[in-house]
Amino acid sequence: MTAKRNKEKTISKIIKVSIKLFEKKGFNNTSTEEIADEAGVAHGTIFYYFPKRADLVIAAIYEAMKKLAYQIILKSKNKSSLEELCELFIDEVMKNSKFYSKLVKELPIMPLKTQRLIYASLSGFSTYFVEEIKRIRKDKKRIPAHLFSFFWFGMINYIFSYEELLNSEKILYEHKNELIQIFVNSVKNT
Numbered sequence: 001m002t003a004k005r006n007k008e009k010t011i012s013k014i015i016k017v018s019i020k021l022f023e024k025k026g027f028n029n030t031s032t033e034e035i036a037d038e039a040g041v042a043h044g045t046i047f048y049y050f051p052k053r054a055d056l057v058i059a060a061i062y063e064a065m066k067k068l069a070y071q072i073i074l075k076s077k078n079k080s081s082l083e084e085l086c087e088l089f090i091d092e093v094m095k096n097s098k099f100y101s102k103l104v105k106e107l108p109i110m111p112l113k114t115q116r117l118i119y120a121s122l123s124g125f126s127t128y129f130v131e132e133i134k135r136i137r138k139d140k141k142r143i144p145a146h147l148f149s150f151f152w153f154g155m156i157n158y159i160f161s162y163e164e165l166l167n168s169e170k171i172l173y174e175h176k177n178e179l180i181q182i183f184v185n186s187v188k189n190t
Helices: 003-025 032-039 043-049 053-076 082-095 097-109 112-121 123-136 145-161 168-174 176-189
Strands: none
Touching: 003 032, 003 043, 003 053, 003 097, 032 043, 032 053, 053 082, 053 097, 053 112, 053 123, 082 097, 082 123, 082 145, 082 168, 082 176, 097 112, 097 145, 097 168, 112 123, 123 145, 123 176, 145 168, 145 176, 168 176
């Protein structure tokens, strides 16, 4: 194995383990020592590839969000209604619900650079989402379409931020259609 491939394999393993531990324990409650142990690398190896802990957190979030955003954007191209886009977003987020829940809870205390990265990773989907809202509301100009987008993401993020209290997975599985209808009706009728 070449040195470059070995480096890529080590970085990939560190990131995968980081995602797994962040999902389980949260970003702030996971130490680099735990990541190194779980990844089977020396603690110094973490800092060789990620000079600051924040660099590792950003790399892990970027990797997880990149996969989520890719699936959402790829599948968004084939969706023709706001209902389908809402359902797609819930379905894709639910595939990584533990990670997403930790991310939503800890996002407000993360550095602004990290917050911007997360926001940017979902901007492609947001474009489809806002365009569909604009299409539905073409005659209703008083409330900008992007505010409805904030409402949708805020509602989903609120449910995830109180995961234990609200049982977010149960709410989203059992009441997905109702949540979507409430949102779509507000877009159409407000």
